[in-house]
């Protein structure tokens with residue numbers, strides 16, 4: 386609502402996430418007039434930043450066009466920096482004083498008295514933790530003790546990693562759950578803010594023709610693919626404790642899978658959606674070693690690109706996978722018997738994130754030996770939906786050919802700027818919409834699926850297969866799903 390007062394505190398304001406994602410997203414909302422009229426943003430961090438230093442960080446990644454640049458001074462006016470420790474009550478109390486001071490200033494514009502605004506729950510305080518997970522609980526607990534007031538609307542935003550296996554994730558949820566109610570917590574998985582991921586719901590449930598064929602009767606297999614061309618490039622020290630499964634599969638790709646696979650929610654309300662996502666994850670058994678092909682990249686064939694183990698911080702004997710391909714099954718009436726192939730890797734031959742749904746062959750003798758229909762939803766690099774469709778070869782021929790109904794967003798929705806995932810997610814937080822955030826029970830299910838496998842990898846029992854930087858993946862990458870599915874799954 387226009388007369389709401391909104392305060393956003395960005396913890397970790399001097400860090401990379403804030404600089405690259407959080408501040409640009411807030412600026413984007415500001416420029417688009419989507420930040421509530423009465424908003425204040427506080428950056429909070431340990432570093433002793435001057436006003437200039439702070440402004441330099443806030444503006445480092447914004448203002449690409451002259452129109453945007455013209456809005457920077459106005460944006461900076463609503464931003465303030467507060468230096469403080471993450472474990473000192475007095476610093477958080479000082480933060481609260483500043484919040485209240487600014488709220489009173491904002492109230493003066495619209496309400497006769499501050500208490501009235503508070504009583505009507507017109508005050509929102511969003512605490513955004515752009516921090517490493519080791520700080521989550523301590524900062525959340527400082528907020529709770531020193532900067533939390535139940536008379537206001539309080540929201541806590543955190544971002545993955547949420548633990549590194551079932552147990553640690555459960556512990557984190559429990560610790561956070563003692564401080565903030567689930568309703569107050571927003572767990573960011575930035576894939577849920579991506580245009581084409583958000584689109585799945587519309588595609589599936591607003592179109593009668595997809596709704597009708599979205600099941601094992603008509604679908605042969607589904608592939609969810611995440612390919613990057615870059616390796617870990619200097620992040621190896623961090624990545625080695627993570628690996629590709631924790632980095633993108635447990636979170637981003639299982640989230641995508643749950644939306645593609647879930648039953649129709651009874652409404653668009655966030656809890657109805659999240660109930661269905663959780664339900665479908667419950668129907669997936671933990672992945673066994675025989676369901677997965679693991680790889681680790683080595684030097685490129687021409688020697689120009691380094692191998693994973695050449696990255697500083699990666700131990701010589703590391704068995705951390707930088708590639709994983711797995712075939713899952715969902716044990717419910719809609720999907721029983723349909724293979725779900727998840728493929729993710731770094732340092733591969735091309736950069737693509739997509740969902741590919743391959744339909745079964747048409748039955749009957751009228752058109753024998755036809756290629757299969759496919760629906761592809763491309764998440765990146767370019768948003769697109771295309772449907773491989775059989776048509777008669779144009780002209781005098783009566784042969785059939787496979788072509789594409791192509792909905793490439795750049796050409797179809799010319800001039801529309803697709804927002805960064807973080808802008809849409811922060812807007813959701815401001816609106817109190819949880820649909821695109823991960824609930825504790827969903828998180829638990831996703832970890833349950835991958836934890837036994839991760840433990841086997843962590844204990845050193847598994848050796849990933851080598852693949853050269855820039856290749857399609859380890860040997861067997863194309864045959865692996867075929868072996869599991871019992872028929873050829875098309876290559877990507």
Ligand code: BG6
Pocket residue numbers: 613632633738765
């Ligand atoms: C992050 C991973 O969560 O997602 C990165 O930690 C990965 O390793 C990134 O590169 C991919 O996100 P996007 O938005 O670039 O597809």
